[in-house]
Amino acid sequence: MDFKALFAFLEKLQKNNCKHWMDANRDEYEKVRDNYIEWLNSMDMKLAEIDEDYYHTTGKKAINRINNNLLYHPNKPTYKDHFGAGLDKRPKTSDFYIHLGVNECFLAGGFYRPKSDFLKSIRDAIDYNGEVLKEIIKESEFQKLFDGLMEDEKLKTSPKGFSKDHDYIELLRHKSFAAHRPISRKQVESSCFDDLVIETYQAMLKFRRYLNKAVTV
Structure with missing residues (x-):
């Protein structure tokens, strides 16, 4: 290409x-x-x-x-x-x-501003086993490539139905659940770009599987 x-x-x-x-x-x-x-x-x-x-x-x-x-x-x-x-x-x-x-290149996965029923399902999953998602995000490879969850607008208070002192309130306040890896044009044009894409896909696989299970189960 x-x-x-x-x-x-x-x-x-x-x-x-x-x-x-x-x-x-x-x-x-x-x-x-x-x-x-x-x-x-x-x-x-x-x-x-x-x-x-x-x-x-x-x-x-x-x-x-x-x-x-x-x-x-x-x-x-x-x-x-x-x-x-x-x-x-x-x-x-x-x-x-x-x-x-022209202005930016990146690789991403997850849900950016998901519709309300998907968002509710993800929050319900976090309520049930938020420690699993927390551990996925804390993994060294995930932190190195994505620096945690993609920065986006968050609720200032707790979502409806969740206590403000919930164990995973910081996760529950997110409106988007996505991982985002900025890349340069030089990286895209290099002979190693395919390998970079595969590396990124693998690094976010557990994260995406957690979210996909949340919205389909």
Whole structure:
């Protein structure tokens, strides 16, 4: 995969973010997109080899649309300045997300601002066995790669139905339960990027399994 070509296209798109420019440069976009889909297909196979519970996700299903949803976000530009994709995309569970953009690149997994029923299920799981999640987050590899849970808005008080002196109140106050690893463009463009993706996937596997069990059991 020529990631330098991917970033070069995104830089041009960011400077010319309109349908007229995209229409004139659609061949380049489709070439970059199709190459990225091929890379995702390859990564899909590699992750399936290391995780017996992996949910096969083709590149076409993994990749997100590059168009912004202007119906709900009318102030956003017409197109995104990144390629986003979710692998291990089993329905109603967390996926493994890859974000390659002009301004930031990162690998992530878990639930960012989950809908209310998922959030309730995760909090119920923490109430039942929060020590398990706490130990997962405290593991040295998890701390080294993700520095704990991804920083996001938290409740200032306890969630409804939970005491403010609950043993795991700091976990219960989270509105998002996600792990996030920032990466550089240099890392993406290196020959070791596939290995970095696999390392990250493995490091967050127990974390994602805990959350997935919480929302499906």
